[in-house]
Amino acid sequence: MLPEPFDLLNDSARKCMTLAKGDHVFHQGDQTRGLFFVASGAICLTRLTEAGALVTLHNAVAGSMFAEASLYSDHYHCDAIAVAPSKVIRLSKSAILLRQREDAFFSEGITRLLASQVQDYRQLLTLHAxxxxxxxxxxxxxxxxxxxxxxxxxxxxxxxxxxxxxxxxxxxxxxxxxxxxxxxxxxxxx
Amino acid sequence: MLPEPFDLLNDSARKCMTLAKGDHVFHQGDQTRGLFFVASGAICLTRLTEAGALVTLHNAVAGSMFAEASLYSDHYHCDAIAVAPSKVIRLSKSAILLRQREDAFFSEGITRLLASQVQDYRQLLTLHAxxxxxxxxxxxxxxxxxxxxxxxxxxxxxxxxxxxxxxxxxxxxxxxxxxxxxxxxxxxxx
DNA sequence: AATCAAATATGATTGAAATCATATGTTACC
DNA sequence: GGTAACATATGATTTCAATCATATTTGATT
The missing domain is CATH 1.10.10.10 (Winged helix-like DNA-binding domain superfamily/Winged helix DNA-binding domain)
Structure with missing residues (x-):
């Protein structure tokens, strides 16, 4: 169900959450607790800029992940709100960072996943042009x-x-x- | 000049190449020798699909990188062609993989770079919508x-x-x- | 100073996709 | 078996951005 290499994490590193439409997964400024996988539904990420404008950063749909970059910051820099009844799985930040330090294969898996996502998004942008x-x-x-x-x-x-x-x-x-x-x-x- | 964490690599891991318009950086099927940074000009990545259609995967412009995913495959899966007179820097695959195994800080830097690229591309796609x-x-x-x-x-x-x-x-x-x-x-x- | 390339800036016209409308086909579920 | 939800499919109309045209300004190069 989870994309590689996160399927390697044991159950204690996964926290399932059920959300009604409108519920927050996290708020801008919250302490980061991990990244997320969307099992069903859809999550919208929005940020209130310094100038006061609301900017949508991403619409995460079933099967995709979001907040990967939260691994490297202390606080979430956007709001994550369910735009439909959704189930998401939180993957513990501490468990990932620990595993990443101890397991080169796991660490490479993350890099590999991100690299292929970059490829895919680029191709999509090229297609949009x-x-x-x-x-x-x-x-x-x-x-x-x-x-x-x-x-x-x-x-x-x-x-x-x-x-x-x-x-x-x-x-x-x-x-x-x-x-x-x-x-x-x-x-x-x- | 190079984005983090590649600025940490020593000179022997960098190979500068000057290209005329139309020159290939690499061909589909070539053994992978590394990933690239575009110092100036622009590089177009195209793939010939099994069905015979030519698909553009990416247009890399000055300041950006391409072929990151080549770190994890033996052969390039697309052509990289200069669409203008260009200078690119090749970052040795073996040097990166070695350093990644020995230096956790370097390894995290790559993950961090890719995660922020993913964020940025997603936001751009959202903007296109x-x-x-x-x-x-x-x-x-x-x-x-x-x-x-x-x-x-x-x-x-x-x-x-x-x-x-x-x-x-x-x-x-x-x-x-x-x-x-x-x-x-x-x-x-x- | 002269020249060339590129950025900034707008107006006029066109065209291609969005929108609106509608119909049929296919699953799935009580 | 009925109906609700969604996918497929296509026609008619509208609209917004692309295209074409043109002018001025700025910056770099000789």
Whole structure:
């Protein structure tokens, strides 16, 4: 359930929390107690800047983590609020830092996880820079991003679901994509 | 010049390379020799997918790094090509992996760097999801992204420079931003 | 001082995707 | 078996940012 290498941590390092919509996971300024995995629901991270503006930093959805950087600071620098009924797992900061010092394999696992997240986010940003909907959807499919629903793809790549459906249709008409029996889209082999 | 913790590496672990536009830093499939820092110019990372489509993974600009994840694989999984005359510094994979094993402070520095990159990319993606140009520019300024030129800001947040200039003007007219004597934009204090 | 490149700044026009609307198909659950 | 929720699908209309055009200002280079 937890992504590597956090699956290696024993149960005492994990604290499950059930949240109603609107509940805080933590507040800006709270002492850091660990990082989090979203088991279900969604968590929104917002920060009140010095100038008084509310800035959204991240919307963490089921299956993803948040507050990794809290490992290296004493206080959370944003609010984490459930935007839907959610379950999150807190991974103890002290347990992680201890394990990281004692277990090189675990430590490398964290670095590896973060490096692959960086890669993925960069690719997503690059994808967002593609101007036309057709080309964007094509690149997204080509890089294997269409696994869940079209709606999920749409929100990932910064288009509406309608625009995605239309692009998929046009790309199929142009022969760049083809649809399998099970309704999946794949690249057309030249 | 190099970001922490790579500034700690001694000279023998750094290899400077000067590239003409179009030169390859490495090819997909090459043995990994390290990760890279872009001193000047710009490097584009592209991958040829199994299905034969060319996907851009990242555009690395001056001051940023690329191929961090190559630390954990034997072969580069993309091409890195200079899109302008560039200087890059290669940081030796073996030196990094060795140092990482022997120096906990160095190892933590890498994790810290990657964690803050993850944070930053996430925030940028969140920013890209903001629908209107005015709100997007406001959030960008509120989170301190307007340091360089407006043109740089524009490409970061996925707008044209014209749209940015217009948004800055409208936000100023609305009293949400104000312009300092030196032409800098700051949040209007309420 | 002259020249060139880039940043700043706006106006006019266009176009592509968002929005709104609607219909059917598919699961899942009481 | 009914209905509620969501995914798929596509047409009509609107809107906002992209594009194109142009001018001034600033900064660097010779």
């Amino acid at each position: 593609v101007k036309t909907a057709n080309e964007r959807v094509f690149q997204a499919v080509a890089s294997g991003r269409l696994r869940g629903s079209v709606t999920q793809l749409a929100s990932q790549i910064g288009l509406t679901k309608e625009a995605c459906y239309r692009a998929l249709k046009e790309l199929t008409d142009q022969g760049l994509l083809s649809k399998t029996g099970r309704g999946e889209y794949v690249l057309r082999q030249p | 903001v629908k209107t140009a005015n709100e997007r520019v406001f959030q960008a300024v509120a989170s301190g992204r307007l340091r360089g030129s407006v043109t740089q800001l524009a490409s970061q947040i996925g707008l044209t420079k014209e749209a940015c200039y217009r948004a800055l003007k409208e936000l100023t007219d609305q009293g949400l931003l104000s312009k300092t004597g030196r032409g800098e934009y700051v949040l209007r204090q309420p």
